[in-house]
Amino acid sequence: MVEDEEVRIGVYICHCGLNIASVVDVKKAAEEVSKVPNVVVAKDYQFMCSQPGQNIIIEDIKQHRLNRVVVAACSPRMHEPTFQKAVERGGLNPYLFEMANIREHCSWVHEKEKVAATEKAIKLVKAAIAKARLLKPLKREKVNVIPRALVIGGGIAGIRASLDIANAGFEVHLVETRPSIGGNMARLDKTFPTLDCSQCILTPLMVEVSRHPNVTLHTYTDVVNIDGSVGNFKVKLLKKPRYVDESKCTGCGTCITKCPWTAPSEFELGLGKRKAIYFEFPQAVPLIPVIDPEHCMYFQKGTCRACEKFCPTKAIDFNQKPEEIELEVGAIILATGYSLYDVAKAMPEYGYRKYKDVITGLELERLVSATGPTKGHIVRPSDGKEPKKVAIILCVGSRDEKHLRFCCRFGCVAGIKHAYYIVSHIPDAEVYICYRDIRTFGKGYEEFYERIRNYENIKFIRGSPMEILQDADGSLYFDVFDANTNRIVTLRPDLVVLETGIVPHPTFKEVAKILKCAVGPDGFALELHPKLRPTETSVDGVFLAGAVQGPKDIPDTVAQAGAAASSVIALMSKGYVETIPYVSSINEDLCSGCGICQPLCAYDAISLVKKEDGKQVAKVDIGKCKGCGVCAAACPSGAAQQLGFNDEQILAMVRTLTR
Amino acid sequence: MVENFEPNIVVFACNWCSYAGMDLAGTSRIQYPHNLKVIRVMCSGRINPVYILEAFANGADGVLVTGCHPGDCHYISGNYKTRKRIILLERLLEQFGIEKERLRLEWVSASEGEKFANIAKEFVEQIRKLGPNHIAKELRKEVAVV
Numbered sequence: 001m002v003e004d005e006e007v008r009i010g011v012y013i014c015h016c017g018l019n020i021a022s023v024v025d026v027k028k029a030a031e032e033v034s035k036v037p038n039v040v041v042a043k044d045y046q047f048m049c050s051q052p053g054q055n056i057i058i059e060d061i062k063q064h065r066l067n068r069v070v071v072a073a074c075s076p077r078m079h080e081p082t083f084q085k086a087v088e089r090g091g092l093n094p095y096l097f098e099m100a101n102i103r104e105h106c107s108w109v110h111e112k113e114k115v116a117a118t119e120k121a122i123k124l125v126k127a128a129i130a131k132a133r134l135l136k137p138l139k140r141e142k143v144n145v146i147p148r149a150l151v152i153g154g155g156i157a158g159i160r161a162s163l164d165i166a167n168a169g170f171e172v173h174l175v176e177t178r179p180s181i182g183g184n185m186a187r188l189d190k191t192f193p194t195l196d197c198s199q200c201i202l203t204p205l206m207v208e209v210s211r212h213p214n215v216t217l218h219t220y221t222d223v224v225n226i227d228g229s230v231g232n233f234k235v236k237l238l239k240k241p242r243y244v245d246e247s248k249c250t251g252c253g254t255c256i257t258k259c260p261w262t263a264p265s266e267f268e269l270g271l272g273k274r275k276a277i278y279f280e281f282p283q284a285v286p287l288i289p290v291i292d293p294e295h296c297m298y299f300q301k302g303t304c305r306a307c308e309k310f311c312p313t314k315a316i317d318f319n320q321k322p323e324e325i326e327l328e329v330g331a332i333i334l335a336t337g338y339s340l341y342d343v344a345k346a347m348p349e350y351g352y353r354k355y356k357d358v359i360t361g362l363e364l365e366r367l368v369s370a371t372g373p374t375k376g377h378i379v380r381p382s383d384g385k386e387p388k389k390v391a392i393i394l395c396v397g398s399r400d401e402k403h404l405r406f407c408c409r410f411g412c413v414a415g416i417k418h419a420y421y422i423v424s425h426i427p428d429a430e431v432y433i434c435y436r437d438i439r440t441f442g443k444g445y446e447e448f449y450e451r452i453r454n455y456e457n458i459k460f461i462r463g464s465p466m467e468i469l470q471d472a473d474g475s476l477y478f479d480v481f482d483a484n485t486n487r488i489v490t491l492r493p494d495l496v497v498l499e500t501g502i503v504p505h506p507t508f509k510e511v512a513k514i515l516k517c518a519v520g521p522d523g524f525a526l527e528l529h530p531k532l533r534p535t536e537t538s539v540d541g542v543f544l545a546g547a548v549q550g551p552k553d554i555p556d557t558v559a560q561a562g563a564a565a566s567s568v569i570a571l572m573s574k575g576y577v578e579t580i581p582y583v584s585s586i587n588e589d590l591c592s593g594c595g596i597c598q599p600l601c602a603y604d605a606i607s608l609v610k611k612e613d614g615k616q617v618a619k620v621d622i623g624k625c626k627g628c629g630v631c632a633a634a635c636p637s638g639a640a641q642q643l644g645f646n647d648e649q650i651l652a653m654v655r656t657l658t659r
Numbered sequence: 660m661v662e663n664f665e666p667n668i669v670v671f672a673c674n675w676c677s678y679a680g681m682d683l684a685g686t687s688r689i690q691y692p693h694n695l696k697v698i699r700v701m702c703s704g705r706i707n708p709v710y711i712l713e714a715f716a717n718g719a720d721g722v723l724v725t726g727c728h729p730g731d732c733h734y735i736s737g738n739y740k741t742r743k744r745i746i747l748l749e750r751l752l753e754q755f756g757i758e759k760e761r762l763r764l765e766w767v768s769a770s771e772g773e774k775f776a777n778i779a780k781e782f783v784e785q786i787r788k789l790g791p792n793h794i795a796k797e798l799r800k801e802v803a804v805v
Contacts, residue, residue: 075682076699077674104685105697109776116665116693123696516733518676521770538675538733538769582701602735628734629705633744645700647707654710657669657696658717658795 007038007133010066011125012057014048014073016103021046023107025118029072032122036129040064049079054086061090068132072100072125078529093137095581095644100128123657130652138581138643141622145231146330147171147572152223152511153335155183156202156554157546157561159209161333164565166214170572173327174209175218175237177507178266180284181206183337187267189368189376191554192410192417193448199283199371206285218325219286222507226332226514229626230541231577235327241320243291244277248315251287253279255307255316263295265373269363271381272373277307282371291316331541331568332515334525335561336508338547341397341404341501350396350498351468355476356382358468358496361392361414368421378425380495382474387429387494390422391478393465394435397501404501406522409551411499412439416449418497419458431458432491434465434480442553461489468496508548515539524550535564540577543567582627582644584620590639591617597631597640606631666720666786670697671706675733676768677725683772691779694786695723703727704737708748711762715752718795721761721786723778728766738766757794760785 013030015021026044034042041064047053048071060066069092071083076099084094102121110117149165151158154176162172174181185191186206188198209215218237225236244255261276268274276295279287291307293299298318308316340360344353352358357380359367366372367379380387392415397403412435419431438460440446452458465478477492504523512519518526518538525548528536535543545561546552552560571577584605593616598606605624610616618631618640629642638647672678678699684691700706703726711722724745726738742764749759763782767775 075678075685077679077682101682101697101699104682106693108685108688109691110693111688111690113693120693120696127696127698513730516731516735518679518731518769526769538679600740602737626734628702628737629700630702630734630737630740633705633707633740642701642705645705647709650698650700650707650710651713653698654669654714654719655717657698658667658714658719 005067007068008040008064008066009038009068009070009129009132010057010060010064011039011042011070011129012048012072013042013044013125014053014071015044015046016073017046020073020103020107023111023114023117024102024121025114028118029122029125033125033129036126038133039129040066048073049082054082057083057086058090061087061092067092067096068135069097070100070125070128070132071097072102072121072128074103075101075105095138096135098128098132098135100124127653127656130656131649134649134652136643140578140581142576143231143579144576145571145574146328147575148173148327148329149331149333149568149572150175150233150235150327150329151333151335153183153337153505153507153546153548154181154219155335155337155546156185157337157548157557158183158333158335159205160558160561161335161545161565162209162215163205163212164562165568166209166212168569170214170569172215173218173329174215175221175223177220177222178280179220179242179288179290180280180286181209181217181219182281182285184362185554186281186283187362188365189421190417192413193442193444195417195420203283206283210285217286220290221325223511223514230571231330233329233332233541235329237325237327239323239325241322242288243293243316243318243320244289245315245317246286246288248313249288250313252312253289254310254312256289258306258310260304260306261295261297263292268366268373269360271363271366331543331571333543333545333564333568334508334511334537334548335545336505336511336548338502338551339505341503343396343498343500346403347397349467350393351470351476352498355468355470356380357476357494358498361411361418361497361499364418364421364497368425378422385494386426388426389493390429390431390495390497391491391493392418392431392433392497392499394433394499395464395501396498399436404503404522406551407439408501410553411501413442413445413448413553415499416452419455420452423455423457429457432461432493433458434461434463436462436464442555502547502551504548515542517542522550524548535560535567541571580627582642583622583625584627584629584631584640584642586618586620587639587641588617590637592637592639593617594636596634596636600630600634602628602630664787664791666694666783667718668695668721668723668782668786669714669719670695670723670725671703671710672697672699672725673703673727673733673737674699674701676727676731677703677775679769680767680771680775683770684776687772689772689776691776692783694783695779702732702734702737703741704734706741706744708744711748715757715761715792715794716798718792720789720792721763721782723782724762724764725767725775728768731768755794757792758789760789761792
């Protein structure tokens with residue numbers, strides 16, 4: 001396009017079916033804007049984003065020699081790229097396009113004010129036209145994508161995603177904050193609805209990922225910083241000291257046998273003990289122990305050193321220091337998973353942590369597990385006796401305005417599975433499931449529920465207990481109103497199992513802060529679109545897998561991990577990304593070299609340079625500029641401008657909206 | 660209060676948090692007054708105070724500037740710069756004879772559609788109480804005299 005060529009604008013008003021057209025008078029809007037100077041054609045059409053809709057634009061560009069296009073439809077965050085591509089297919093620079101949002105910002109929020117909404121829509125389109133008139137062609141640069149991915153979180157989501165990427169031939173660095181990968185799934189005894197053994201299906205994957213030639217495992221490691229952008233992220237990891245030399249350790253476990261000191265086991269959720277030098281759990285990957293300095297007598301008092309003495313390979317290294325690891329990756333997957341809601345603190349009425357025999361569902365998993373603290377025997381934590389009457393309470397914290405508004409999506413079926421655990425281990429036990437609604441949406445879940453319902457000693461009570469209390473003899477009891485029978489039932493269970501709600505794992509909060517990716521009101525990662533882009537985040541090149549995005553069961557987690565991995569593979573197979581064109585640009589003739597812009601730039605993209613004639617001017621490094629426009633807003637002479645959002649363009653919109 | 664006064668309010672929104680939050684209000688069909696019209700910029704830090712003055716000079720009855728919550732800026736710290744600029748601008752507005760209540764800065768995240776709708780309702784009410792912005796008319800008069 002020639003600079004001073006006559007501006008010829010085509011304007012297209014979308015009906016979006018009835019989404020826009022039922023509120024905004026689209027015919028009137030098209031007619032009104034057709035009178036605006038430089039508008040050559042103005043049309044309305046049922047679905048502008050459809051193929052025929054896009055073809056109208058492409059045809060008109062040719063027929064009417066259009067050199068600017070305005071589409072009034074949904075949010076540019078939705079379809080701007082669609083129309084930019086159409087404009088490009090029509091032979092124009094894709095940035096000679098402007099969008100007016102008359103759906104999310106107009107018809108959907110002013111449903112009952114048709115006249116006012118139509119007027120507002122016309123104004124918005126006119127403002128877009130005012131900006132379009134001043135648009136200039138912009139360029140995108142190609143940047144190579146480093147063919148290496150970072151996966152944060154070594155649970156089932158992170159493992160599955162890492163394997164998929166590695167199997168596609170790309171390098172993966174898998175980071176896990178705990179000493180072993182495996183995550184919460186490693187704690188489960190069986191998985192619903194098939195009741196297959198959790199370890200049996202998980203551990204082969206753990207081993208596979210650790211042995212994969214394309215995967216580097218970083219266990220007991222935290223992410224401390226991430227810079228850069230899609231294609232080129234610079235990552236800083238901090239590997240915590242295990243005090244065991246990984247290159248020498250064979251995982252024989254002699255050190256653990258010889259260690260005389262114990263501490264509550266994190267993996268067993270405090271139900272069991274571990275040594276001061278310990279494996280996270282027996283099938284840990286990597287099978288390398290860790291010394292916990294807080295409980296190690298050598299670190300506390302300077303004596304003992306039993307592990308060092310007995311280690312056959314001399315792998316103990318008390319002088320190990322935290323190690324910084326720097327990586328360059330092209331894409332990142334967040335798979336940080338979930339933690340249980342802190343019921344002890346938030347819901348004291350349930351007596352969790354106050355009464356020993358009130359446990360969480362995850363703790364029951366450990367009691368049932370053959371490798372757990374009780375070697376697979378379900379016993380009461382208080383006295384080690386078999387419980388004959390067990391109450392399982394669903395929705396503890398979940399679907400509760402005062403706590404977590406959302407459904408945890410696995411508590412119901414987990415609770416049903418836990419009832420099955422009890423009756424299959426203790427056939428004469430009675431189980432009471434206190435529920436609000438039973439939600440069995442997954443494949444095979446309803447059938448599983450039906451099967452468990454047929455047990456005579458598993459009873460369902462529709463209601464939640466008000467408060468769990470303790471009698472003078474130490475036994476627990478609570479009242480619950482059963483809405484099905486309209487009666488208050490008093491239960492005296494030997495053991496209470498709470499199916500607690502879940503929250504994002506605390507590491508997510510840290511990582512989200514580092515990455516600046518959007519977080520939803522519930523604290524989980526906010527996906528780019530809840531239906532169409534569920535694995536993408538607000539940060540390009542950062543994808544989501546599993547419960548980091550919201551509560552998920554294992555099948556959904558694995559499915560999303562595969563989806564996130566394929567997004568990463570797609571990015572890497574293509575090999576490049578195109579940069580944003582909305583970077584800053586300096587008009588050297590106007591620049592006085594005052595330097596106001598330089599310290600404002602958060603990316604250190606501006607430097608002051610001396611030109612040949614000795615004049616000092618600001619210079620923008622396009623590679624570093626992220627296109628925020630902060631410098632342009634501060635420039636006193638108007639020399640700094642943001643391409644695609646320059647002063648003239650924005651002021652033209654302001655004037656159109658206010659006159 | 661002027662009868663039948665429909666304030667004209669210009670909203671500046673950053674692309675990442677606030678504009679997305681307003682989109683969410685739309686997708687959730689949360690209704691709010693039609694008086695607000697949005698101009699999208701990539702970052703609230705792009706908003707040159709001149710744009711706000713230009714809006715008032717042209718007759719805007721109110722200007723709402725929105726950005727990511729402190730600490731959440733997509734561009735690290737653009738919103739902090741906005742906050743400083745708005746505080747300074749508020750002081751200047753009074754000197755120009757524009758009530759500082761006509762300008763408001765709000766943090767709206769991508770998940771705060773409902774919050775935005777509430778701000779919109781509240782702000783429109785506030786401007787209704789203030790009445791029309793007379794500065795534009797007076798400016799035009801002055802221009803005519805010159």
